[in-house]
Amino acid sequence: MLAPVRAGTRVEALTSDRAWVRAMLDAEAALARAQARAGLISGEAAALIDRTAAALTVDAADLARRSRQSAGPVVPLVTDLRAAVSRAGGEDVARLVHLGATTQDILDTAAMLVATRAVAVITADLDAALALVADLAQRHRTTVMAARTLGQHAVPTTFGLKAAGWLTGLLRTRDRLRALPLPAQLGGAAGTLAALVEATRSEAARSEAAREAARGEAVRGEAAGDASLRVLALVGVYAEELGLAMPLAPWHAERSVIGELGAALSGTARALGKPATDVILMAQTEVGEVAESSQGGSSAMPHKRNPALSVLIRSASFQVPAYAQALAQVGEHERAAGAWQAEWAPLRECLRLTGGAAETAVELVGGLRVFPDRMRANVELTGGRTVSERLAAHLDRDDLRAILDRDGPLDVPPDALDQDAPQDLLDPAGYLGAAPELVDRILAAYRARS
Structure with a gap:
């Protein structure tokens, strides 16, 4: 498809x-x-x-x-x-x-190689997206807009803080992907490495026999424990050759490696879906606070400019968690009959969709157009209602309730305010709380981890 x-x-x-x-x-x-x-x-x-x-x-x-x-x-x-x-x-x-290998050794190792190569690209795109989002947060640190809860105007906030919120999610998921160890797989037929141990002992015996024969002495052979230790060291060399992590033990039947990878990709897709979802809502015709750089064409309506990039990213954020649910299912004994084989396709889709969303997010954020004047105008659509929480600290609650129940926008007359209340009480820019400082704090954390 x-x-x-x-x-x-x-x-x-x-x-x-x-x-x-x-x-x-x-x-x-x-x-x-x-x-x-x-x-x-x-x-x-x-x-x-x-x-x-x-x-x-x-x-x-x-x-x-x-x-x-x-x-x-x-x-x-x-x-x-x-x-x-x-x-x-x-x-x-x-x-x-x-x-000395078995089918699952090669296929699991291949999966880790594919994942390692894909994750390197995903994290690079996340780095690029993070830098762009951080720039948005810095530039719009004090750009006033209405926060929305349950789809309705809540209190004033800044677009910089909204962007900084995107930044925190992306930063967390990028760090999680970066830190995720992806190990090689080598366990032999049933995770005991028996074939490699036997081959190591046989090779040691042949070498020793040749040396002893030259000296006319008896062949002693290598102890099983010595051969086992050599094979365990060989697993480390194998992982090194591949650029993968060394496994503690074969993980044929213990699939937490795959489960953790799926969870990390799922979290990344969700984090990418947040800015995409916000952009879709903010780009609505009646809202008009941002616009994508995409053409967003419609097959039926020439006038439309759909938020196509955001739609693509959001679609991936829905799909990846669903695919991740198929990963790391509990299997039987030392190798699953069906559960392991069922991982291959959904793992690939998790990587592909997350990678596609990350690359698309760079394009989305890099080309995003922001309209501060429209944000301010939208705040004023409800008059002073976005600062009702602030008014509650200065007015009698019954009086405030009566004012808020009036039809139309809130227009508080001066005599309705406490004498000690500042005259600019209704200015949303005066009720931002710690929004700018939160932006600074988030940006500092980002810079420290870049």
């Missing part, structure tokens, strides 16, 4: 079928390089696997069709990679492809 919010964005390209296939091949190549660094396979073998994986081109649609027999794309992909290594003159090396 068409999704204009992500169409043509950088994140869409980074999460394409081709990108996922490339990430799986990158995972296989990194595994070979890590095993060579650990002395499990030769450097020449790892280099051949690495070169072959880098050059291999796989048709994603065909791979998907062949995946039906294994319920996942790794089995046919490994077949293709082994065949390509054999054709490159490494028939003996082909058996070392995917050594």
Whole structure:
């Protein structure tokens, strides 16, 4: 289905079928390089696997069709990679492809690679949006407008404080995404790393046998505990090769990594949806306090200029939380039958939609037109009613209620005020509370974390 919010964005390209296939091949190549660094396979073998994986081109649609027999794309992909290594003159090396790994190791690692690459772009766009929103907040620190609660005029506020409110949400979600560790996955068939431990012991035994034979001594072999520790170190090397975090343990069946990523993306989409929603309401014909830079055309009404960018962002803010609900479902035993496989598509959509919304937000805020005069005029639509809270501190409540119950705008006569009340009591600019100072405080926090 068409999704204009992500169409043509950088994140869409980074999460394409081709990108996922490339990430799986990158995972296989990194595994070979890590095993060579650990002395499990030769450097020449790892280099051949690495070169072959880098050059291999796989048709994603065909791979998907062949995946039906294994319920996942790794089995046919490994077949293709082994065949390509054999054709490159490494028939003996082909058996070392995917050594000690399982399907979920490669696919989970690929998911983390795709996510890492996409999140880097998302956070960069958030940084750009934050800078633009901070500029809005600074420039309109004291621009008076009506705050609205339940859709109605409440008390006076400033557009700068509204923008600063957007800033706090975006800053929090950007920091959360930045700090989220995305680990590699390597556990073998059932999360015990048994195949790699056995391969490590066998390789150690072969090496030791060759050395001892040369000296005519008996072969002692490597203790199982020593081999296990070497494999745990290998996992760290694997993560390093990929630029991912080192996992505490294999997380095949413990899916909080995916759940936390989904929650962070969901929170980001919601934070982006807030300014979009406010702009939609403020850009209404009868309100006219801001306007987008987009053309906002209508297929039926030539006069319309719809807030198209805001609509796109808001649509993503609704969808991402729904997709995130499908992530990290509880699975059975050491590997889920269906729950894990169900994560792939919604995770990609979470990344794509959030990335599209972030990139669109930069365009929205960067081109936003603000009309302070219209904001002030809208405050005055209800006369002095926006300062009724202030009047309550100076007038008898019964008298104030009688005044407020009059038809039409509030026009308080001078003799209705306490003698000690200032004459400009009804000026909304005089009842902003700590709004400007709150803007300063939020901006200072932003600058400290930029």
